[in-house]
Amino acid sequence: MKRFAGFVIKEFLHIFRDYRTMVILFGIPVAQILIFGFVITNEIRDVDLAVLDMSRDEETRGITERVEASGYFTIQKRLESPGEIEAVLRSGTARAVIVFGQRFAERLPGEDKAQIQIVADASDPNTATLVTNYLNAIFTSYEMELVKPSPVPHLIETQERMVYNPNMEGVYMFVPGTMAMILMLICAMMTSITIAREKxxxxxxxxxxxxxxxxxxxxGKITPYIVLSFINAITILLLSYFVFGLPVHGSLVLLLAQCLLYTVMALSLGILxxxxxxxxxxxxxxxxxxxxIPTILLSGFIYPVENMPPLLQWxxxxxxxxxFIEIIKNIMIKGTGILFVWQQTLVIAAMTVVFVGASVLNFKVRLE
Amino acid sequence: MEDVAVKAEGISKAYNGHRVLENISFQIEKGEVFGFIGPDGAGKTTLFRILSSLILPEKGEAFVYGLNVVDKYRDVRNITGYVAERFSLYRDLTVEENIRFFATVFGTTLSENYDLIKDVYRNLEPFKNRRAGRLSGGMKQKLALCRALIHRPQILLLDESTTGVDAVSRREFWEMLHKLKAGGMTIALTTSYMDEAAKCDRVALLYNGRIMKTGSPDGIADSFGLDLIQVRSQRLYAVKKELEKLPSAPSVSLFGDSVHVISGEKGLSLEDIEGFLKKRGFEDTQVERSRPGIEDCFLALSRGYKKKGTDGEGY
Amino acid sequence: MEKVIEAVDMTKKFGSFVANDSLTFNVGRGEIFGLLGANGAGKTTAIRIMCGLLRPTSGKITVAGMNVYRQAERIKRRIGYMSQSFSLYEDLTILENIRFYGGIYGLPERVIRRKSQELAEKLDFWRIRNSLIGSLPPGWKQKLSFSIAVMHRPDIVFLDEPTSGVDPDTRRQFWDLIYETAAEGITVFVTTHYMDEAEYCERVCIMADGRIEATGSPADLKELYGAGSIDDVFVKIARPPRG
Structure with a gap:
């Protein structure tokens, strides 16, 4: 035990001596989270929209006003026929088109369901995602007000159609994804470099x-870095909470425990x-x-897993x-507990055990 | 068997088809200073890594205090103090932090073994708060020695500890080694400085992965029966060039401020050489017989190996 | 004798640390000049200044008739440099290395080809000219690396511990090369830890703690200090390094 303690003290000395690396270790995550986050949040202001209203009734006018009043959008053009949609998107006059189905107000209370379609230009996928999500939020709140007296869900059915890049994921995808990527990279790099340096x-x-x-x-190598990585994880959580308003609906303790487990896994991978x-x-x-690269491309961070070819999905x-992305989305956004993420947690725990085990087995007690 | 500290039998090792060690056998007695003398590339480091259990021999067996370096590598590591050729302590830690860390690793403390390392540590103490990376070569070498002694090993394995270190620091280092030897420590070391052979009890001359000769420095020199003539002159290089033209084609080499001439089968007298040089206008020469040193022997042996083409390289 | 290096009060400070403290010396054309000193005595700093790699803090220094402050780039064309750590490219063949270094110094293709053959004869490597450097014995690499360092006929060649760890026979062959080079008028400026090699120099300069403690021919120094060998002179002069 004394040997182990001595080793940990030595590692901490290395870490504190090398302040430049420290700056990188703590600076990069903050910078990356801010960059990724702001690229997303800043762009949604006065986005140009077009509206194709085939009902022209009280409700569609109400929703359109609500959209305009939100401050996020400006209605640039009112279209007369579906044939114009393509043209406004192509010319860039509008980033998205809201299409109200026929007899909107009439269908709203009934079983029939009123239809709104959002056609978004997804050549800039981030903006497209944001636009659809914001519009969805506006529609939902409008709907909520409507249904207050008699809570019948989903009176308005929104259909999104992403042209050029269908099936986008939600806005909150980015922060958990960035978190997962940064923690993984920084942790694995820290431990992999520290042993390689000794060699x-x-x-x-x-x-x-x-x-x-x-x-x-x-x-002895992992322990000090658990502390550092945990500080890193907390920094990232604080940033996403305060700067980007990512909620923590679930248990904070569970969230932190999951971060800890994930960092230990990444650190062990670094050792391997x-x-x-x-x-x-x-x-x-x-x-x-x-x-x-695999983290960005294959973890569902940017491209949804469901759309990948089977081999890549596998x-x-x-x-x-x-x-980890699934876990934090569940805990932070959906507010679910361990019961909903125990499988994923188990997978990460198992990976940790495998990485540590493989490292011990693979660790050479000789020079060759 | 009781007195044997290290025993090696038929050790061979190759890297990428290149023979580094070829059938190496030797014995080191307990309490002696044993030197492996040879140039870079002779296989010294490979041999010491095998002895310290860091790499595996391909053929042959080695025992340190009766422990097989392959099967009992953990025990071997506990009783040996190995100092690698490269400075392998933490450069970003201070002298004291390094010592303290390695003491903990070996489950001991500085004070527990202070009597053993005090001679070395006293030199380092003024710099104990300096980072190891900022020490001079001589000091680094002392720190590395301190580290190797911290767990009171039975035997020290020092690989090229004096390479690149200046003459003054080397002298100090040797004084320390002799003190340790007086305390009963077995010391095995490698060096490419031929003059250090004289400071060892016994040496092995290593060249191209083979041991050319083993014995006490004096014994090796005597066993040769080399007929060595030493020539001094103000114009040393010119003298050397002239002597190479001698009809009996002896071996002529520069040795510091003199030229060493080892005559071939015919034999040369002092007068032969003096006369030969005088005829060519060298008046100030002093010619005398001299006792060959280890470097003379090494030169003669290695040239012999080259001629025979047994070095495998043929350059 | 024509001077190829002239240094007057050459000083180099790193912060408060004085690495070279008013060094004054000169080296003549074709001379073999040895610089001795303990580790950290300031030898490497001095060589780097003369090679135009470090700017001195003060002092007047000319190398091959050029000023080290203003003509550092031109100096580099007129010198050769070889250090113990300097190695040829291990993954290139002998000929490829020669061609590469010839190219660096702007030698025309036909000169490089002629030099390659000359070198091949002198060092006897034609048979193995297409072998990778990495496969050669260390001593052999040193000889080749020296020959390449003087291939462009520099005024001065700086050798920083060129024979460290080399076997006794190759070490002597190396010194043969040095003597031949000096005889051709190229000044050889060498540092070494082998005290017997100090005896081979025409003049040596012994440094301690950034200062020059003695300069002169080995014979003169031995007489001056009443010592039997340069080794003894060195031990008398060079204080143990301070940390």
């Missing part, structure tokens, strides 16, 4: 000839990477290429961020 500077040779066992070295890399550059490269099952 590079030759200190690993000295550690090897000492009575330390592989597990002690690995645990370090057991196969001989220097810091290799460790960094492996972390970047095997983690970053691959996405081994992407840890995929599970």
């Amino acid at each position: 590079e500077t030759g200190t690993m040779e000295t550690l090897l000839v000492s009575p330390l066992r592989p597990f002690q070295i690995i645990a 990477i370090s057991t196969v890399s001989n220097n810091q550059v290799t460790a960094m490269m492996i972390s970047m290429f095997t983690l970053m 691959l996405s099952y081994i992407m840890p961020p995929r599970y």
Whole structure:
């Protein structure tokens, strides 16, 4: 135990001595979260819309006014026929078109369901997602007011049609996705580099000839970084809460525990990477290429998993961020408890065990 | 068997088809200073990594204090103090932090073994708050030695500890080693400085992965029976160039401020050489017989190996 | 004798640390000049200044007739440099290395080809000219690397511990090369930890703690300090390094 403590103290000394790395470790996540977040939130202001109102009744006028009054949108054009939709989108006059179905007010109270269609230009997918989500929110609130007396759900059925890029995910997708990616990358990189550095500077040779066992070295390496990563995770959570207004509807304790588990998993993965890399550059490269690209592309962070070819979908099952994104979305946005995420939690826990186990087995007690 | 500290039998090792060690066998007695003398690329580091259990031999067996370096590697590591060729302590930690860390790792403390390392540590103490990376070469070497002693090993394995270190620091280092030896420590080391051979009890001359000769420095020099003539002159290089033209084609080499001539089968007398040089206008020469040193032996042996083409390279 | 290096009060400070403290010395054309000193005595700093890699804090220094402050780039064309850590590209062949370094110094293709052949004869490597450098023994690499450093006929060649760890035989062959080069009028400026090699220099300069403690021929220094060898002179002069 004393050996382990001594090892952890030594690691902390390394960390505090190397303040430049610290700046990067804490600076990058903050910068990235802010960049990703602001790219999304800033653009939704006075977005140009067109309206094709085939009913022209009280309700459709009401909704249109509500949309205009929101401050997010300006109605640039009122269309006369569906044939014009393509033209306004193509010319860029409008980023999206709201289409009210026929006999809107008439159908609203009945079983029939009133129809609104949003046709969005998804060549800029972020904006398209935002536009549809904001419009949806406006429609929903309008609907809520309507149904107050008799709570019959879904009187208005909104249909989104994404031209050029269908099936976009929600606005809250980005923050959890960025969180999952940044934590994964930073954690894995930290541990993979720290062992690789010992190999590079030759200190690993000295550690090897000492009575330390592989597990002690690995645990000693992970422990200090758990603290750092956890601070990182909290920073990211605070940013997403205060700057981007991402809610925490579920249990905060559960959320933090999940972050902790996820960072330990990523740190162990870093250790596993370090057991196969001989220097810091290799460790960094492996972390970047095997983690970053797949995380972005396969975890459902940017492209929805359901739309991928089966092979890639299958691959996405081994992407840890995929599970973490589901977990935080559940806890933060939907406000669900452990009962809804225990499977994903178990997967991440199992991955952690596998990574640590493989690292211990793969750890070379000799130089070759 | 009781007195044997290290025993190696037929150790061979190759990397990528290149033979690094070829059938190496030797014995190191307890309490002696044993030096492996040879240039870079002779296989010294590979041999020491095998002895310290860091790499596996391909063929052959090695025992440190009776422990097989392959099966009992954990025990071997506990009783050896290995210092790698490269400075392998934490450069971003201070002298004291390094010592403290490695003491904890070995489950001991600085004060517990202070009597053993005090001679070395006393030199370092004024710099104990300096980061190891900012120490001079000589100080780094002392810190590395301190680290290797922290767990009171039975044997020190020092790989190229004096390489690139200046002459003054090297002298100090050797004084420390001799004190440790006096305390009963077995010391095995490698060096490419031939002059350090004289400071060892016994040496092995290593060249191209083979041991050319083992014995005490004096014993090796005597066993040669080399007939060595030493020539001094103000114009040393010119003298060397002339002597190479001697009809008996002896081996002629520069040795510091003199030229060493080792005559071939025919034999050369002092007068032969003096006369030869005088005829060519070298008046100020002093010619005398001298006792060959380890470097003379090494030169003769390695040239022999090259001629025979047994070095496998053929350059 | 024509001076190829002239240094008057050469000083280099790194913050409050004085690495070179008013060094004054000169080196003549074709001379073999040795710089000795403990680790950290300031040898590498001095060499870097003369190679135009470091700007001195003060002092008047000319190398090959050029000012180190203003003509650093031109100096680089007139010098050769080889260090213990400098190695040829291990993953290129002998000929490829020669061609590359010839190219750096702007030698025309036909000169490079002629030089390659000359070198091949001198070092006897024609048979293995297409072998990768990485497969050669260390001593051999040092000889080749030296020959390449003087391929463009510089005024001065700086050698920073060129023979460290090289076997005794190759070390002597290396010094043969040095003598031949000096005889052709190229000044050789060398640092070494081997005290017997100090004896091979025409003049040596011993540094300690950033200052020059003694300069002169090995014979003169031995007489001056009443020592039997340069090793003894060195130990008398060079204080143990302070940390």
